Amino acid sequence: MEKMSENVNLLIVDDQEELCEVLKDVFQDIGYQVDAVQRGKEAVAKAEHTFFHVVLIDIILPDISGIEVLKKVKEISPQTEGIIITGNASLKNSIDALSIGAFSYLIKPLDLDEVRAVIRNALEKQRIAMENLLLKRFNENIVSYSPSGLLVMDKEFNIMLANRSCCEIFQIARGDASGKPLKDVLPIERLEEKLYRVQRSHEPLYGLELRYHCPGDGIKVLNASISEIPLSRVTGEETGILLVIQDLTEQNRLEKELFQSQKMAALGETAARVAHEIRNPLQQVLTGVQCFQKHSTIDEEERIALEGIVDGVGSINRIITDLLDYARPVELTCNKVDIHDVLDGVLFQVEEAFRKSNIQVNKRYDKKLQRIWADGFKIKHAFQNIVKNAMEAMPHGGNLTITTCIREEEGSRKTADVLEVKFADTGCGISEEEVERIFQPFYTTKDKGIGLGLAITRNMINLHKGEILVESKVGEGTQMVVRLSIK
Numbered sequence: 001m002e003k004m005s006e007n008v009n010l011l012i013v014d015d016q017e018e019l020c021e022v023l024k025d026v027f028q029d030i031g032y033q034v035d036a037v038q039r040g041k042e043a044v045a046k047a048e049h050t051f052f053h054v055v056l057i058d059i060i061l062p063d064i065s066g067i068e069v070l071k072k073v074k075e076i077s078p079q080t081e082g083i084i085i086t087g088n089a090s091l092k093n094s095i096d097a098l099s100i101g102a103f104s105y106l107i108k109p110l111d112l113d114e115v116r117a118v119i120r121n122a123l124e125k126q127r128i129a130m131e132n133l134l135l136k137r138f139n140e141n142i143v144s145y146s147p148s149g150l151l152v153m154d155k156e157f158n159i160m161l162a163n164r165s166c167c168e169i170f171q172i173a174r175g176d177a178s179g180k181p182l183k184d185v186l187p188i189e190r191l192e193e194k195l196y197r198v199q200r201s202h203e204p205l206y207g208l209e210l211r212y213h214c215p216g217d218g219i220k221v222l223n224a225s226i227s228e229i230p231l232s233r234v235t236g237e238e239t240g241i242l243l244v245i246q247d248l249t250e251q252n253r254l255e256k257e258l259f260q261s262q263k264m265a266a267l268g269e270t271a272a273r274v275a276h277e278i279r280n281p282l283q284q285v286l287t288g289v290q291c292f293q294k295h296s297t298i299d300e301e302e303r304i305a306l307e308g309i310v311d312g313v314g315s316i317n318r319i320i321t322d323l324l325d326y327a328r329p330v331e332l333t334c335n336k337v338d339i340h341d342v343l344d345g346v347l348f349q350v351e352e353a354f355r356k357s358n359i360q361v362n363k364r365y366d367k368k369l370q371r372i373w374a375d376g377f378k379i380k381h382a383f384q385n386i387v388k389n390a391m392e393a394m395p396h397g398g399n400l401t402i403t404t405c406i407r408e409e410e411g412s413r414k415t416a417d418v419l420e421v422k423f424a425d426t427g428c429g430i431s432e433e434e435v436e437r438i439f440q441p442f443y444t445t446k447d448k449g450i451g452l453g454l455a456i457t458r459n460m461i462n463l464h465k466g467e468i469l470v471e472s473k474v475g476e477g478t479q480m481v482v483r484l485s486i487k
């Protein structure tokens with residue numbers, strides 16, 4: 001007989017040793033790996049250590065029944081196919097065997113050709129089942145690990161499936177989404193309107209821009225596609241909705257930053273040239289006024305006027321300095337810095353101004369913080385601008401709370417190496433539209449200044465590979481969060 005190339009493990013369980021030997025010889029001759037035992041418990045023990053493609057089990061054994069053996073083997077290895085053999089056929093035995101997943105039921109004396117055919121059929125069924133299982137797992141892995149968020153809903157828009165990327169984008173657990181209405185899990189404005197449109201027209205929608213307010217992360221910009229999918233492979237009539245989502249928040253941010261930096265670089269270069277041209281004649285004006293003050297006899301009114309000119313020249317000179325600070329390349333001079341010393345230095349400089357403005361300072365420092373590698377002068381400059389803005393937001397008094405801590409990333413097994421410094425005031429707050437613009441150079445809502453303070457601050461933070469974030473509500477106050485890498 002032609003030998004088979006497939007590697008098949010066969011277990012024979014029968015108390016007739018002679019029958020076991022005959023079957024063993026027959027199936028070893030066609031290439032199977034065959035084990036034979038006479039007791040049910042011994043068969044179960046072997047199944048715990050070896051995967052058998054097929055078990056051939058006598059229904060009556062010395063210790064436990066073949067039905068019980070097959071049940072235990074299937075619990076250990078559901079993919080194993082079981083064939084029950086008996087010399088005393090009964091309807092009850094056949095029903096019991098098939099009810100626990102037996103592939104077939106053979107009557108003694110055995111016809112070897114029939115046994116071979118039944119085993120071949122059992123192996124073919126097993127092969128198809130295992131291929132389907134592998135394909136199912138493969139498809140599940142593709143869905144689960146797809147970089148795009150995939151969300152499947154039924155026709156009532158109840159969530160049936162949300163893959164890993166979808167849960168990460170919306171910061172939800174899979175268990176919190178499954179079976180729930182979409183509007184309860186993801187309240188995205190006008191999304192249901194678009195779902196109904198696809199459902200009515202049976203035409204997909206592509207390239208939709210959605211905005212989702214994610215707690216803790218703010219507004220997320222999403223690119224979405226919506227289409228119908230069949231939920232029944234038999235009739236193809238029951239359909240659901242597939243929502244494919246890509247998170248473009250970071251990409252949009254980087255594109256805006258690149259465009260802004262290019263625009264501001266050109267503007268800064270122009271401003272620097274103008275500043276240089278202004279500074280020289282301005283110095284001549286200042287020198288002339290000071291000379292006049294020194295060598296001329298003037299009355300009190302003239303003296304006050306000249307002092308006003310000097311103050312005005314000083315203000316213009318400070319504006320020019322800010323322009324140059326923003327426009328020219330800056331290099332860091334880094335060393336080990338105690339961030340609390342830097343903060344205390346900033347607060348010392350504004351102590352008198354805070355007292356006059358009736359502003360209370362609350363310091364919530366993490367005493368465990370160690371020194372960080374940074375340019376202390378430039379970090380101090382950045383903090384000065386933030387504190388100055390907080391003071392100007394509280395002209396009638398208020399509270400400024402400064403908090404330092406180590407930020408821990410969710411899901412990380414170790415502490416993240418990011419230092420957070422939070423400046424929270426109880427001032428007038430900033431509108432959502434203004435928040436998006438406050439770091440733009442030359443943008444200001446104040447009567448004085450040219451709007452470079454926070455632009456310079458962000459430049460200083462960016463030079464340290466850090467970031468600055470703003471959370472604000474009009475009438476309630478503003479919190480600025482500076483994140484710096486700890487090296």
